Amino acid sequence: MANQVNPPRGMRDILPEDKVLRERLIASVRQGYLARGFQEVETPALEDLSRLTSGQGGDNEKLVFQVLKRGDELDAAIKSGSALADLGLRFDLTVPLTRYFATNQAVLPRVFKAIQIGPVWRAERPQKGRYRQFLQCDIDIIGDGSILAEAELLSASLAALTNLGLDDAVIRINHREVLIQSISKIGVPEPEQLSAMVTIDKLDKLGMNGVTAELGEKFGQSVADASFEWLSNLDQSRFPAILQPLIDAMGPLASKIRYDASLVRGMGYYTGAIFEIEHPLASSSIGGGGRYDSMVGKWSGTDAPAVGISLGIERIIELASLPKQQASSLALMIDSEDLTGQALIIQSELIAQGFRCRIELRQKNFKVQMASLTKQGFEKFAQLDSGTVRASDLDIRMID
């Protein structure tokens, strides 16, 4: 590549055929959520940097793309040595949504069920399935502290995944309060508890011995012993009492929910149930969420209970299978530009009949041209010659 013409690191150009797939997938998810009475909203890509870095986002706060102050303000900041950035790109959709709710509370329903679909940005080191700009699809319920909220989000997410052919998705679930109690019990003092959670989160990777060893390094032998005692007596086949009502409410869907006592999630803002969506074919989670009852109050002064769950579109699109679209796309082939006027008239006629119709000049290598049309989503073609006056004269054929 003589010229470097690539998008910025970890960001991608979406090609036409991929864009079609993405939009269909998003439409499927959106439709399912709208059908449950959720309402779609949109928030800005940028938020005040102070809001994004107020200790709510855990490690993600370190990954914020910061936006410099502009003009005189920037010059002044450089001169005085004060902060150079005042805005940042959102790293998730939850923080902006709570800000949105606090701002517009007066005109929003008391129990607000929101859909939000949009890109978020994190300055991470990219890998496959891990980008610096990616699309999230969130549903949140603000203003309902009951388990109806959790149950509805889980049910709606599972239904959305089923519509995409991902029946095998399971949701791991845990509860922040249970987690904190356990950590206190093994003797980790309050300020260190987050660090302990991060270690416990590695249970499936390091195993019990690895985790107890790491806890021992961080907090001493007594914590290590206590954690060994705790982890070896862990019964993950039964949900803790605090989660049981939710599981009962899920009915038959409960089979898709699994208790995971070591599930942590990095966000600092969670206060209750936390979720992570997994699929056997995905190497990392395809979604996640939880209850965050204190964040709205942080902005507005009036507490509002809230819970949300997010689907990661980039990861889901790798796995999803969408139903085939009906064949109603037609390429109108002409041999010569002399037929343009005639072709335009017949094209309008075909569009009126419900076809998606594109005029194509016939190329020398017909086979290659057909293959290209197939790739672009055309299923049919028809040859227009000088004798064709109406669409009904056309011989419409399938492209194999």
Place this chain on the structure above:
RNA sequence: GUGGUCGUAGCAUAAUGGUUAAUGCGCCAGAUUGUGAAUCUGGUUUAUGUGAGUUCAAAUCUCAUCGGCCACCCCA
């Protein structure tokens, strides 16, 4: 952010440190065939990501940088 690995034309590949960096696909032109097609000839061609260094000589070795991938970290 840490460590590893890779980067050759529009795409896919080849080339012990040693000729003018090769081939296929695609694309373009012409010829032939004669129209849900091929074949032939030629071209596409300013291709070794970028910048330094070592060397008589670098795609190949070294360093830096940018990008991809992988493992951490964390996450959707």
